[in-house]
Amino acid sequence: MLMKTQENMGISNITITGSSAAFPQTGQWMHNRDIHALIFGSAWQEKMQEKKLDPDYYEKVLGFENRFWVHTPGMPILHTELTSADLMLEAAERAIEDSGIAKNEIDFIITVTITSPRYSTSMGPYIAGRLGINAPAIEMKTGCASNIFSIVLSSQIIAGGARNVLITCGETITKILKLNPRMAYAGGDAGAAVVISKSSDPAKGILASYINSNGSFSGHMGVPGLLPPNQFDLEHENYFMEYSDTAEDFLNQAWSEIPEILYKKAGIASQDIDCLIPHQVNKNRTAFAANAANISLEKTVNIIGKIANCGSAGVLLALDDARKNKACKKDKTIMLLSAGGGISWGGLIIKT
Numbered sequence: 001m002l003m004k005t006q007e008n009m010g011i012s013n014i015t016i017t018g019s020s021a022a023f024p025q026t027g028q029w030m031h032n033r034d035i036h037a038l039i040f041g042s043a044w045q046e047k048m049q050e051k052k053l054d055p056d057y058y059e060k061v062l063g064f065e066n067r068f069w070v071h072t073p074g075m076p077i078l079h080t081e082l083t084s085a086d087l088m089l090e091a092a093e094r095a096i097e098d099s100g101i102a103k104n105e106i107d108f109i110i111t112v113t114i115t116s117p118r119y120s121t122s123m124g125p126y127i128a129g130r131l132g133i134n135a136p137a138i139e140m141k142t143g144c145a146s147n148i149f150s151i152v153l154s155s156q157i158i159a160g161g162a163r164n165v166l167i168t169c170g171e172t173i174t175k176i177l178k179l180n181p182r183m184a185y186a187g188g189d190a191g192a193a194v195v196i197s198k199s200s201d202p203a204k205g206i207l208a209s210y211i212n213s214n215g216s217f218s219g220h221m222g223v224p225g226l227l228p229p230n231q232f233d234l235e236h237e238n239y240f241m242e243y244s245d246t247a248e249d250f251l252n253q254a255w256s257e258i259p260e261i262l263y264k265k266a267g268i269a270s271q272d273i274d275c276l277i278p279h280q281v282n283k284n285r286t287a288f289a290a291n292a293a294n295i296s297l298e299k300t301v302n303i304i305g306k307i308a309n310c311g312s313a314g315v316l317l318a319l320d321d322a323r324k325n326k327a328c329k330k331d332k333t334i335m336l337l338s339a340g341g342g343i344s345w346g347g348l349i350i351k352t
Contacts (some may be wrong), residue, residue, distance in 0.1 A: 018099025063283030067188030087170030087191030143341010156193030211346035
């Protein structure tokens with residue numbers, strides 16, 4: 001086991017009543033060839049051939065094909081562009097509608113983003129106010145595993161007496177990306193939301209959950225520039241996402257550890273899992289997660305080709321896709337896994 005952890009043996013009478021994804025029309029969908037043209041110009045085919053670069057590499061090796069952008073990396077950020085709050089709001093409205101509950105039945109709100117449009121304002125009360133919901137609201141920020149943490153917290157809040165908890169996430173990754181091959185193809189923007197609710201059925205609920213973190217690697221991924229913005233970091237372009245491979249072995253260990261702990265806590269085996277939903281990083285990471293959980297790729301949700309890596313929104317986007325496509329709708333046992341962000345990781349098994 002990597003470090004001291006929070007583990008939960010299970011909470012019954014919990015269910016997912018609504019979910020959504022948000023890709024507003026004012027954004028744009030970008031295919032790999034559109035990014036080729038941005039980086040190499042209109043004659044990108046010839047330029048990439050000269051540099052001995054395979055235009056299909058990002059799809060064949062990493063699984064990226066399309067992604068949604070609210071901003072073009074390398075261009076000035078405009079106040080007229082969508083923010084992560086806008087994406088949260090649209091996702092939240094759709095998830096509430098999907099759940100069939102009224103807004104006044106939501107007893108707690110958790111907002112998730114690593115790309116907040118406000119330096120000192122919590123997105124929790126901000127989003128609650130714009131939704132017209134009078135309920136306690138917080139912002140969760142622990143990297144790509146944030147929505148695993150949020151679902152675990154939601155189940156505990158419901159066990160304490162709440163009826164419904166709204167989790168809504170928005171990421172505008174493109175605003176912190178440089179327009180270079182290492183970063184541009186991977187990043188996508190999105191909103192995603194889920195409503196976690198009290199259920200009268202004791203068979204439904206969180207069978208096991210596990211969350212953990214290790215801040216030793218915080219300096220190896222993320223945006224290094226200090227806030228408030230300062231001249232030094234502006235001049236040295238320190239307000240863009242950076243990622244090193246230093247923590248790769250530790251991440252692999254974290255990803256490998258989660259399923260084993262969940263199976264032990266839930267008292268089930270891999271064959272009992274109907275659907276695996278990992279954080280949508282790239283297709284190699286999806287295959288790694290499936291192998292670690294001993295679950296076939298056929299039972300593993302992979303929408304990376306559609307959305308690329310949308311940061312913390314990825315696991316909720318995959319959950320929504322699975323619910324809408326009936327793969328994880330009702331009477332299913334689902335495993336969710338995520339790791340990243342400096343580093344936090346975790347997972348859960350839920351009976352829907």
